[in-house]
Amino acid sequence: MSNQRLTDRTIKALKPKAKPYDKKDTEVRGLRVRVMPSGQRSFVLLARYPGSTNPTRRALGEYGVMTLEEARDKAREWRKDIKRRIDPAAKERSNRLEQARQQENTFTSVTEAFFNEELRGQRRGYKVVRDIKKVFIDEAGWGPRPITKSRRLPSA
Secondary structure: OOEOOOOHHHHHHOOOOOOOEEEEOOOOOOEEEEEOOOOOEEEEEEEOOOOOOOOEEEEEEEEOOEOHHHHHHHHHHHHHHHHOOOOHHHHHHHHHHHHHHHHHOEHHHHHHHHHHHHHOOOOOHHHHHHHHHHHHHHHOOOOOOEHHHOOOOOOO
16 A cells, blocks of 8 residues: 555556555545455545554545545544544434434425324315415425414415
8 A cells, every 4th residue: 555645647547456455535534445356446544443452444435436535534534533532434324314304304295194093094085185275385384484484374
């Protein structure tokens, strides 16, 4: 493993070998590009994460999906979290769960659940669904809003 500043050109030029190998970056400490025998390249951060005494590699993202600059920014952010004794993977997991919880509480998801539970099988249920979607989701734009923020009715 030689130390050299990674560029898109050097990453694309890395050839797969029989075993996975890493190529270090000199700009961000611990950042590496891992090249798999299949030719897949991914960014990893080698560091001592909170709760562990040994250095461990953790994936930051796949090259192509994530740019080199995005990987460097994410690696810097993860290193700051590690210095604060915060596990970056746990932090990202909690952020994803929070976003999923927020999305479950959008006006669209709550109305869809209402439509499926209460109006399915009702004789004129499809008209109620159509009217609610037209007034609240299409015209008022309440679809992506959290249900807790939806206080005022749109003026007719």
